[in-house]
Amino acid sequence: MGSNSLAASAGLYQRARRIMPGGATRVTIWWPPHPPYAVSGQGCRVTDADGRVFLDFSNNFFSLIHGHAHPAIVAAVQAQAARGMAFGLPTQLDVELAEAICGRGVPGLSQIRFCNSGSEAVMFAIKAARAATGRPKIAKMEGGYHGAYDHVEVSYDSGPANWGAPDAPARNAYTKGTPPGVLADTVVLPFNDLPASLALIEAHARDLAAVVLDPIPSRVGMVPGTPDYLQGLQAACRRHGILLILDEIICFRLHPQGAQTLFGLQPDFTTLGKIIGGGQPVGAVAGTRDAMAVFDASMGRPVVPHGGTFSANPITMAAGIASLRLLDAAAHRHLDVLGEAVRDRMRAAIAAAGVPGQVTGMGSLFRLHLHDRPIRTYRDAYPTQAESARQSALFGFLLAHGILTTPNISGALSTPMTAAEVEEFGAALDAGLRAIA
Ligand SMILES: Cc1ncc(COP(=O)(O)O)c(C=O)c1O
Secondary structure, eight states: OOOTTOHHHHHHHHHHHHHSGGGOSOGGGOOSSOOOOEEEEEBTEEEETTSOEEEESSHHHHTOTTOBOOHHHHHHHHHHHHHOSOOSSOOHHHHHHHHHHHTTOOGGGSEEEEESSHHHHHHHHHHHHHHHHTOOEEEEETTOOOOSOHHHHTTTTOOTTTOEETTEEOOOOSSTTOOHHHHHTEEEEOTTOHHHHHHHHHHHGGGEEEEEEOSSOTTTTSOOOOHHHHHHHHHHHHHHTOEEEEEOTTGGGGOTTOHHHHTTOOOSEEEEEGGGGTTSSOEEEEEOHHHHGGGOOTTSSOSSOOOOTTTTOHHHHHHHHHHHHHOOHHHHHHHHHHHHHHHHHHHHHHHHHTOSOEEEOOTTEEEEESSOSOOSSHHHHOOOHHHHHHHHHHHHHHHHTTEEOOTTSEEEOOTTOOHHHHHHHHHHHHHHHHHHO
């Protein structure tokens, strides 16, 4: 994997192994023999402890939309750090970041509350939906990722050995020891299969508080829900008094008014994270005024108490405000145009190498699959063992040649990138696909 002989990262990993299980603190950024250890980042490049420089398409799992150390974001963070990092009081900055998001004229983003991660945002949205409806269950997609809350982990990594019937996906625990009650209260839907999803929703309608939906779920394959599917799901929610929680933790980046505008959806709650924190830890639950009323503590104990020592901390708020200010219409256009270019270039690399493959994604997001089965559902995208092995080999090749993607070869563009970086990635992919052919 290229980092074998690199002394500094290897040394850090040996030290880490002594005091962290497996030598790592995040499951998503460990791979054999060990990842490179980052030292600094500037624009779209990251430098590791051994002085190697990577063109960064991971951007800390799609959270750094302006790349690393953007001067305006650094200045905002430094200025706030000097004024104080966190208070047991609200600040003007919470209000400003809330206004920056809720001032976009989108009913589903009328009000907002901040927390510290996307996982927390999803957890609070689900608690709010249960409280508002008095119902215990949620529905989510097979393969859909929404963070670490028990219920949304269900069937996140189902595979052929345990996934059950395509029209009634099995409820599989992701973490051993998940209480049976969690499985009983989670209905697993097959993404983009409307008849099967509607049948499952109808069978559980009286108990369902919410459907949790990412309209372009990256781990399901990063294909968008078809208009029929998304509208059909939303209509079923309305029919049965089930709340729609739209997870925009990644896909908020696709449109200035959010993915709900792009896909024509009117969710009750929207979960946000990643880019709204400008690179700092963040999450948020937004929603319609009606839906968000459950959090209102101004009249006494709220229906859903929501706190958090670091929620809306001023460093995150300052970074988020600076980041969203930079993400103007021109920045969105730049990312969209470059996104088309990178997906086209990836398709050209696949064609030139003569290997099975395809590219999914939209806007500034991409994912490469090393097979050419048409992808509509999680099961279509799911790689065979041989395809997984080729994917790991390609990821390793790219890393060794200065390109950082996520381990499943997905990525997100950042505003400092240009056509030159697209070509740099394309050339590495040309070589990588030939090498694994
Ligand atoms: C769609 C989606 N929802 C939720 C989360 C969880 O966010 P966090 O890692 O900030 O807890 C993620 C993280 O990758 C995500 O991609």
